[in-house]
Amino acid sequence: MSAQPAAGSSPALQQSLGTFQLWGIAVGLVISGEYFGWSYGWASAGTLGFTITALFVAAMYTTFIFSFTELTTSIPHAGGPFAYSKRAFGPLGGYLAGAATLIEFVFAPPAIALAIGAYLNVQFPQIDPKLAAVGAYLIFMTLNIVGVQIAASFELLMALLAIFELLVFMGVVSPGFSMANFSKGGWAGQDSFSALAIPGMFAAIPFAIWFFLAIEGVAMAAEEAKDPKRSIPIAYITGIITLVLLAIGVMVFAGGAGDWTKLANINDPLPQAMRLIVGDHSKWLHMLVWLGLFGLIASFHGIILGYSRQIYALAREAYLPRYLAAVHPRFKTPHRAIIAGGVVGIAAIYSDELIQFGGQTLTANIVTMSVFGAITMYILSMLSLFKLRRAEPHMARPFRAPFYPLFPAIALAGACVCMATMIYYNPLIFGLFAAFMALGYGFFLATKSNRAMHVAA
Template sequence: MPLARRLGLTDAVFVGLGSMIGAGVFAAFAPAARAAGAGLLPALAIAAVVAYCNAASSARLAARYPESGGTYVYGRARLGDFWGYLAGWGFITGKTASCAAMTLTVVAYAAPDLGKPWRTVLAVCVVALVTSVNYLGVHRSALATRVIVCITLVVLTVVSIAGVSTDHTTVAFSPFFGNGVLEAAGLLFFAFAGYARLATLGEEVRDPARTIPRAIPIALACTLVVYAAIALVLLTTLGPARLAQSTDPLAEAAPWPWLAPVVRIGATVAALGSLLALVLGVSRTMLAMSRDGHLPRALSAVHPRFQVPHRAELTVGVIVAILASFTDLRNAIGFSSFAVLAYYAIANAAAMTLRHTEGATRRFIAISVVGLIGCLVLAFSLPLTSVLAGVAVLGIGAAVYGIRRMRPRQ
């Protein structure tokens, strides 16, 4: 059964914003500042350039292949079955780690003083809530994301205004290629990767050939403006050293006592929105891979009433709840960034095979080349533990694929 096409341009833009803003502002800045210090803004610029190249490739491919699955579909169609499978495997594993990271962010901001057992219980409840909303249909998820994004933007605007109205810390910004800038850019890429949700929802977007190429750059541009403003406020109010050690940087940057609880509420809501959109994307890629037999075919079932891949969504929810019970936030971000950068490297390679008759100009091919090189550089600039974990997980996926291909021959 096909999925229902219910999302218009505004819905698609808000899904992208919900995926990115919640992740970046409240989860990624402190680890990135730990790596780059005062080079946070150059790192943000590098991550944005790579994200733009990936977005351009993804948008063109999504218009060409308006199906659920994103780069899994594009890699399979343009590069071969193995590369599509590897992209899908990387996306599912990386974004499942992202889901766990967002769940931990929700718990950390909503109840910072809870003990470990109760934090685990709350994490499971958060995942159950998000899974229930997604289960009821993508249009309800899109409506919830609109509300969440609006609340988040209001909170961030208040924090920005408050930050610029107070005394500032003098910050000596580092050179563009200072120490740790590339590592920080790789960590910050985690905050931009949400626009992929639009491509993975291609089967549920009205007029995808027109809507997705418009929605992706709009969402990306809006997110970059928000990130740059918040990064500047954090650096000038807290300074690089304090930002790097902070577990709640936006609340610390709030100059008025009453504003800190408001920031915590906004962070909780934003992380919920990001988690909502993440689960949407992972379940749709799982749906596409199960249709092709790379995952159990039972996961390809579509609910007859709500028209969503309900078994895939429930499976994602269970896995995320388990991971959130013991995953460390920074390690989850690093591993997720590596897996998703590998995913986009395949997307750029697939886009490079498009012909002129399919809308690929020389400028577009050049952008795809820059995106491919940028993904590889940032992936291997991440902390060593993240690189090793990412390579190991991708290797396991490749081994599983090879074993499955050998069975029919035997």
């Protein structure tokens, strides 16, 4: 399915992405989650408690990806979940999934940009992390505008370098690894499991999700894939396997490097974990800081690609201002959508008073906001899969979810558990998330006539 431009607008997106590039996008979108963000889960659950949480979330994501791939290959559309829910539940379903996905993909980049600033600050203490974050936005927005082929090739290179760096990290810290370090106080500060550890394990769910958040963004590159029905399943399945193995390895090796409590509330746990082994002046440490940026850049760059396609798809069908649906006549990229998402992300970086509450850091709260959008979209996507199986049994499905209905049911149940616990532990952030959704719904109602004209055209 090729993208069709709105009447009188600029050209459609260009189909140029191969399987290996899509795998690079799948891994690159997520891999910054192995570098930072997840360690905040240790603060509430401890290392062992968080391991249980992470394995639960990994099972949810694995079954979700196998199920989500059916939707992606059946309906290859730049809007991804927006298109699936719209087909299953009509315009309102499309709005809910599209808005939730947009919140996920617009709020993830500022958290990553702040981590880029933190990594640079380790090497150059005089650099303001927030200014570095803004600089990252300007650079990678520009790269995304220049062309999807260049952007995807760069993403693949960054993903490969990031994987190499994570393997180097595990190798360097392995001589000092101790399971005793990892397990000490591993049940929410206690050495043995008790019922008191369970609340912390639930509270840590957003940070376990951060390990895998945004892998579904490959769906938003479907219109730009050469052969989406073949290449997307391969990219998704190999991507989730790669990420699960890396997540387990990084978490275990970092926790066993020394006193893990020193890593639980910071944006750069890997350099600090390595510092516990090699000291402050080791060349390994400096190498990790520099190469560690590759993982952050890979996800940052890839999620910019993802949010821009979501904004473009929503605007193309009049769910957002049609102005944002323009495609650059030379580069064939949605340049206005790229810039619009960047403006919101930069504003979030400087939103300390709005988002920094609940006793958590700004980064932790931005991560949680992004996760609320993701979980809402996961629930709607699995419901769409069930609905379309019943309503359109003869729809072409190049890839069918294995073990149906078990896999999508596991993914749906896991997402519902995650949503319920996140609301319980993060009521203020959920209120802000609900307010964003409500504001968007007001725009959705106000522009109903525009969508009617779009359909008529």
